[in-house]
Amino acid sequence: MSIQVKNLTKTYGSQKALTSITFETQSNHIIGFLGPNGAGKSTTMKILAGILPADQGECLINGINIRLESIKAKQTIGYLPENNPLYMDMYVQEILTFEANLHRIPNPKNRIQQVISLTGLTQEKHKRVHQLSKGYKQRVGLAMAIIHDPKILILDEPTSGLDPNQILEIRALIKELSKNKTVLLSTHIMQEVEILCDEIIVLDKGILKDHFLKSDAAIRFPNQSMEEIFVQLTRS
Template sequence: MSIEVRELTKSYKQQKALDAISFTTGSNHIIGFLGPNGAGKSTTMKILTGIIPVEQGSCKINGLDIQENPLPTKRSIGYLPESNPLYSDMYVQEILHFEARLHNLSNSAQRVQEVIALTGLQAEQHKRIGQLSKGFKQRVGLALAIIHDPEVLILDEPTTGLDPNQIIEIRTLIQQLSTNKTVFLSTHIMQEVEVLCQEIIIIHKGQIKDHFLSVDREDKYPGLHMEDIFVKLTNS
């Protein structure tokens, strides 16, 4: 359940968003993908999910190349974009059944109830999405991302804009999901990285600045917190 990126390059006109980046993640890890705004995080995630085509290089999810096997690769991915686009007039149960039908799930009714329980949406399942708090909207977004039980979750800043209690709830949910999935998430919250991530990748100006395991952090950066490491690698 690993993610493998090789020499991935992407340009927008004259601006190079990704400059031949390469990395391979572990399986069943929560991987923090860190970098300043404009570093290339969202571009990488959109390429990994097949939303943006590969320009140069390659991306593999569980050994499947996104270019050579687009549909099987996408089936193994769950994606929560930063904007979390939801149909505000739909009910929670309704949108989950809609998503289950899109994935052609044979046990859709059972799976919807499983996902509602897993994401803590029982009390909200009969409400319109427009009536929900941002924290519960994020839960709906995560429920949609996992409805087809993907092996890899790609989450673009899943706790942005949430209050402290909501952040703790979403972090706990991500930890639960990671027991049998690889979770690749971007965040600007360094405390979140310290709490959640077993693996850290830092990108700056479209280049990978470092990639290390959390257990190796103290040996590699003695005495430094994640915020210090982030500043050290991206302050140029």
Template sequence: MSVKVEQLTKIYGEQKAIDAISFSAEPGKILGFLGPNGAGKSTTMKIVSCFIPPTSGKASLCGYDVTEHPLEVRRNLGYLPEHNPLYLDMYVKETLSFIANIHGLSNVKGRIDKVIELTGLGLEQHKKVGALSKGYRQRVGLAQAIIHDPQVLILDEPTSGLDPNQLIEVRSLIKELGKTKTVILSTHIMQEVEAICDSVVIINRGRIVADSMLSELRQKFSNQSLEQVFLQVTRG
């Protein structure tokens, strides 16, 4: 398993954000990580990404414990957070060059050209990031996440702000990346999950309430839509 979470708990003061959750994600599969606002999704992703430490339990990525080997975890991880942090005064290619150099890549120009092609940024590559639409800024964030060719991608609301054409293109890109990498996709758009995910984990109030292949989940709930299933398991 590329990502393994075991009895993971995070407590802020008296609030238990996540409560002894366990799940795993494997290469060649796209995992949809779902839940209502405040359910614990972002907390979980921040722990797996080494942004914050867990209170108890374990999380590992490509065999590296997030607490004991954070640098190795980061080398193998591409993370696109919900609020995409970008340097607005930098040009697109300049931004990608900066990130590539942070990762110590050797063939920087070749990798940048490939990632620009992959993410459809060709026409925008000589513009400042601050001059781009929200959709293209999202693509820059995705390009930053994959520039070092990581084994695992964690994408938090990756299609936020995209128009229908961009949505289809980015969705197609994520599906292509998911063929060889481990992808964890967090989104509120159920149609997005149904279109590209193989399996689903649903978290509610810090606890996992569903964890299965998407086809099995539908079967268990009499072939209802994912939206209907989500409403049922997160009520109360």
């Protein structure tokens, strides 16, 4: 359940968003994908999810090339984008049924109930999406991302804009999901990295600055907090 990126390059007009980045994650890890605004994190995630084409390089999801076998690779990916686009007039159960049908899930009713229970949506399942708090909307987005039981989860700032209680709830859910999935998690919250992540990848201006196990951070960056490590790696 690894993610492999080889010499990934992406340009928008004259602006280079990614410059030959290469990394390989371990399985069943939560990987903190860090960098300042404009570092190239969302671009990388969109390429990994098969939404954006790369200009150069390869992305392998569990050994499957996302460019050559797009549908097969996407079947193993769950993606929650930063803005979490949802159909606001649908009911929670309805939107999950719609998503399950898109994935042609056999016996969808059972799977939908499993996902509703797992994401804590039982009390909200008969509400329309627009009636939910932002925290519960994030839960709906996560439920849609995992409905087909993907092995790789790509989460772009899943706790952004949530209140402290909602952040704790979403973190606990991500931790639970990571027991049998590999999670690539973009965040600006260093405390979140400290609590959740097993691996750290840092980008800056489209360049890979570092990739290390969090358990090695104390040796590689003695007496430094994650915030200090981030500043050290991304300071121009």
